[in-house]
Amino acid sequence: MVLHDYQFDSKYKTSVAYFSMEFAIHQALKIYSGGLGFLSGSHMRSAYDLKQNVVGIGILWSYGYYDQGRNENGSLQADFIRKHYYFLEDLGIQATVNIHSQDVHVKAFYLAAGVFNSAPLILLTTDIPENDFLARTITHKLYDMNTETRISQEIVLGIGGVKVLKSLQHQVDIYHMNEGHAVPLVYELYSELKDMQEVKKKVVFTTHTPEAAGNEEHNINLLHKFGFFNGLSLEKVREISLMKKTDTFNLTVGALRAVKMTNAVSKFHGEVANRMWKECEGRSEITYITNAQNRRFWTDKGMLGALDEHEDYALISRKKHLKRILFDEVADQTGKMFNPDILTIVWARRFAEYKRPGLIKQDLLRFKAMLESEKYPVQIIWAGKPYPFDTNAVNTFNELIHISKDMKNMAVLIGYELELSGVLKKGSDLWLNTPRVSREASGTSGMTASMNGSIHLSTNDGWHPEFSKDGCNSFTIPPIDHNKPPEEQDYEDNKNLMDMLENEIIPRYYQRPEQWTQMMKKAMEDVIPAFDSGRMAHEYYVKMYDI
Structure with a gap:
């Protein structure tokens, strides 16, 4: 399938798949929480303006982040309301990811470039009849508070996203991870290329924050059990991630060691990130590209x-x-x-x-x-x-x-x-x-x-x-x-x-x-x-x- 309905500028013909947990493209598409989504939304708008060969890969959150309401006394009430979007196109394909030894079906929807004047988006969902109730809930809520659900969401984004692109026969030169949530894509690529040096040539990473919440950590055994590493043995994971002596897998560290280049999101943040990760063995170079808006x-x-x-x-x-x-x-x-x-x-x-x-x-x-x-x-x-x-x-x-x-x-x-x-x-x-x-x-x-x-x-x-x-x-x-x-x-x-x-x-x-x-x-x-x-x-x- 041809995903773009515009001709690429010759300066931007390199094919990029931009993976992000959230995109703030339009008020009507409620699949974002805040700044990370606002940033990725503006990136997709400017990719469209410049006619770049970019496609966004995200998740179609059934209940969005949440809707803000008020209780009787005026205080905050968090409402979770199911969303329906009639401007998205069913791509008619499914990928399968293995989560906790169970096959989970991932369906793909398409936001065409002309709908909101952005680069096209592919949005993934597990909330379909082919899955059992638990699997359907994976893509219900953005940043679900349950750790196992969060891990499952990252598997769907990273591994499911790569598999959907393959099903569409969409050639990708560069996989761009906007934050560490999509790290499982690295292990999907490794299963095909069998060489981390070859994987690194195809992946870049944007780190957005020094805050602990944005540098997610999980027990490596739990991640392995859930299929985060796409079936690789734990010994192989430890070898290629250089996490040989710890049971804590930090998604940011995993990304830093698996890409050809990392960027911080301002000049000052570049200094902070280089200090923060200076002892990280085997990490990629960290440059900076200051965030911007459309x-x-x-x-x-x-x-x-x-x-x-x-x-x-x-x-x-x-x-x-x-x-x-x-x-x-x-x-x-x-x-x-x-x-x-x-x-x-x-x-x-x-x-x-x-x-x-x-x-x-x-x-x-x-x-x-x-x-x-x-x-x-x-x-x-x-x-x-x-x-x-x-x-x-x-x-x-x-x-x-x-x-x-x-x-x-x-x-x-x-x-x-x-x-x-x-x-x-x-x-x-x-x-x-x-x-x-x-x-x-x-x-x-x-x-x-x-x-x-x-x-x-x-x-x-x-x-x-x-x-x-x-x-x-x-x-x-x-x-x-x-x-x-x-x-x-x-x-x-x-x-x-x-x-x-x-x-x-x-x-x-x-x-x-x-x-x-x-x-x-x-x-x-x-x-x-x-x-x-x-x-x-x-x-x-x-x-x-x-x-």
């Missing part, structure tokens, strides 16, 4: 037109219009009426401890005084999806909801998916990013905010150091000693953040609006082309695929 998809056309025409009044007017659209959503969800003339801060991304969603309100009295100032008031909005089984993350989300009940200028929104993300980025004035430095490998939400004239206010982590000209196109929270205990870091970062807001940022917005407008324009200008995913998709061919 301008065509994310940028408001009205903002872009006003920028191109150098019409400041039109830019200001359009931003106010976009704020009103966002505030309609705030009013609909919370009953609060926000004012488009008031400085509006947004913190919106995955709720993870190291991202510190509640940092700004740590000194609660100071935070309330800032929001309730009569002279220079501030409005603030939170949104994002905590992992539904992470009690601490859910509690943080619910605590913010509880605090917001007594504050007319504070709102916490549910439903943080592609559509709401776009509304927030277009309607905010200030995009707040507060990770502990060195913990945010890249982060991309601030890129798409900057594309829409929302000023990035961030600790100096991830992509921000490559972009930021403090006070010109963004604001940078002053550096601190990151060897101090986390509680001390949080205290200092909160103080520095509030000092900046009160002494520099809020006065600039209200007292020097022309300077604010120039910052908006500079942010929109500087984020392109360096942080447009066209640059990123091209760089993968140059640095990873064609070497």
Whole structure:
């Protein structure tokens, strides 16, 4: 079958299969949780824009990640609702993978390039009548909390994905693993090529985070029992993975040792990753390709037109219009009426401890005084999806909801998916990013905010150091000693953040609006082309695929 309905640019004729657990392609296709999916979605859009020979391989999650609802008291309710998609094409083929000594049938669906203007996707499911109930549940929920289900999902993605491509007789030159979830594909390729050096020539790997949750570990005997290594003996697995003296198999380490090239996702993350894995014997070289987002998809056309025409009044007017659209959503969800003339801060991304969603309100009295100032008031909005089984993350989300009940200028929104993300980025004035430095490998939400004239206010982590000209196109929270205990870091970062807001940022917005407008324009200008995913998709061919 011919998967692409477009002619390839001659620069990008190398055939690439891009494996990812999640793709955020369109609001209507709910197979993603957050940043990893947003990134892979933009990669597929730019692969389409550049006419690259790329196909995405993912999983058709029957219940998606989860749908955010509210309990009676307003707190987070995680709803699992079965999804149906009539725009996907049944490819009419099945592959079989062996999981825990049982054959599991994998069916493939196809998202054509023209449906959402992305590279084509092949989405795999085990939720079909040919499988028993347990096998059907493998592809029910993205990031299932059950360890054995997670392992099974990775087998389906890695081994099932390679087998489906073979069934389609689709020639693949490079297999790109976006995170370590697809590592089983290495062992499927080894069963055919019988030589790890030959396997390495065909596989590249992107590592996305220094966080433990993104560097998954399992007992090697459990993985072997489940078929993660595609029937290879444990002795052979230990030999080719160089894990001879440990029973812990780290997916990132397994990937680092099985590919020709690895990339981190920002310059700073490249430094962190090389330090983190410097003792990893037999690992591939780790370079960096900074993450990016697709301008065509994310940028408001009205903002872009006003920028191109150098019409400041039109830019200001359009931003106010976009704020009103966002505030309609705030009013609909919370009953609060926000004012488009008031400085509006947004913190919106995955709720993870190291991202510190509640940092700004740590000194609660100071935070309330800032929001309730009569002279220079501030409005603030939170949104994002905590992992539904992470009690601490859910509690943080619910605590913010509880605090917001007594504050007319504070709102916490549910439903943080592609559509709401776009509304927030277009309607905010200030995009707040507060990770502990060195913990945010890249982060991309601030890129798409900057594309829409929302000023990035961030600790100096991830992509921000490559972009930021403090006070010109963004604001940078002053550096601190990151060897101090986390509680001390949080205290200092909160103080520095509030000092900046009160002494520099809020006065600039209200007292020097022309300077604010120039910052908006500079942010929109500087984020392109360096942080447009066209640059990123091209760089993968140059640095990873064609070497």
